[in-house]
Amino acid sequence: MSVPVVVTGVAVMAPNGLGTAEYWTATCGGKSGIGEIERFDAAGYPARLAGEVPGFVAEDHLPSRLIPQTDHMTRMALVAADWALADAGVRPKEWPEFDMGVVTASSSGGFEFGQGELQNLWSKGRHYVSAYQSFAWFYAVNTGQISIRNGMRGPGVVVVSDQAGGLDAIAQARRQIRKGSRLIVSGGVDGSICPWGWVAQLTGGRLSTSDDRDRAYRPFDAEAAGHVPGEGGALLILEDIESARGRGARVYGEIAGYGSTFDPKPGSGREPGLRRAIQLALDDAGLAPGEIDVVFADAAAIPELDRVEAAAIGAVFGPRGVPVTAPKTMTGRMYSGAAPLDLVTALLSIRHGLIPPTTNISPAPEYDLDVVLAEPRSTPVDAALVLARGYGGFNSAMVVRRAGR
Known part of the structure; x- marks a missing residue:
């Protein structure tokens, strides 16, 4: 093991x-x-x-x-x-x-x-x-x-x-x-x-x-x-x-699962790789979709990319099947710094039982996502999924969970 x-x-x-x-x-x-x-x-x-x-x-x-x-x-x-x-x-x-x-x-x-x-x-x-x-x-x-x-x-x-x-x-x-x-x-x-x-x-x-x-x-x-x-x-x-x-260290949580994929060539007709990255991360963590308490979205704010992400989340978790948040609406996209910040935020969510909000948006119904809006949502969080995509087709997904779970 x-x-x-x-x-x-x-x-x-x-x-x-x-x-x-x-x-x-x-x-x-x-x-x-x-x-x-x-x-x-x-x-x-x-x-x-x-x-x-x-x-x-x-x-x-x-x-x-x-x-x-x-x-x-x-x-x-x-x-x-x-x-x-x-x-x-x-x-x-x-x-x-x-x-x-x-x-x-x-x-x-x-x-x-x-x-x-x-x-x-x-x-x-x-x-x-x-x-x-x-x-x-x-x-x-x-x-x-x-x-x-x-x-x-x-x-x-x-x-x-x-x-x-x-x-x-x-x-x-x-x-x-x-x-x-x-x-x-x-x-x-x-x-x-x-x-x-x-x-x-x-x-x-x-x-x-x-x-x-x-x-x-x-x-x-x-x-x-x-x-x-x-x-x-x-x-x-x-x-x-x-x-x-x-050494008696305080533990925030465990890096439990990870998956990465690369998108196919545009026009190939093949499925984008994000859904597969999510599944790989869940499999690596040994968790079922129902055991994830929140998804921290990549949140590209480009309509076609948002559709791909929403479709991947929906395919794995079902329509409105998991709370979704994107606190980076308050910081901007920080490129390689964004996902580590989301990981820290996810670990703090686990510690405090609080999902931070996504600000200043009105989710389009077509995405069928349960986005946490305006106010933080108080709920037990034992495991979180963080998503990140890079320019040119990179997809990565990571699961963090309460240590010792």
Whole structure:
């Protein structure tokens, strides 16, 4: 039998809350973090709203030597790792360095840092480009910087599969624990809210161009017309359950099941892969559909993608067969950071017996989903399913449940 892998620490960087407690309170209260972009002047762009993490001052948390060599999203990741380790009661210096590893997801790397150095190159010349450009822009930079800062010399991995990558990274971390690693820092903290990153996102054609923060991101709604991007995410500390209990750690829950698929070529006539990913995750967890208490939706807010997701949920659970929520309507889609944040939210739902709401939407009847709206729903939660899809056809599904169930 496979070793149960559990979560012993979490940390959140979200547009509607800096830190886990602030985020949970805001989310259950329906507080949105979406607003006009402040990181740069977006007045001339067709999309002007984003979810930006408020109140984060890197210099308050990190040594000055790290500031010039890191992108904004890496600074958030480093601080989130510190908070997650502290939440788990782990002091890395007291652990054998090869017993600890880092597995993160990324969708873009350090776009803002890269933009700045390219501007220096074009306007001033090559001698004005920072040596840190060699890695600060790179997809694997968060894994590397967290590993170095904490002396973690075990497995070091980055997964790049857009929003699905957040779940794929957690699944890879679970594999590493089962192979013998004692502790893995995993999840995703992402962000590319800068002119270069913004143009890259606009080319995908999926961004909402509404200026109404309460109506710009409306998944499963008849008025759905794209998503609002966000920055941030969550990092989690994973351990095997016996090790965690042996050191008296608090356990949030178990990473119980995982499935991933890839969509077939457009026009092939074959079924999209999301339903299959859900079934694989349930089978891996050894759970029947009726044992899932809530689904955290991917919530693309693109009508054809919403239809695919609603159809997959309906095929597995039946019409209105399970509560569905998408708290990311309050944060925006944070790419590789979104699904880890949903996982943390699911674990908090299990702890508190509360399903957070999906705000500012009126679900279209055609989707036939039981969406939790406006107010949180008080109900026992023992197992939750988190869904994530990445641009280009990635599908991932993960089940978390109460530990020891």
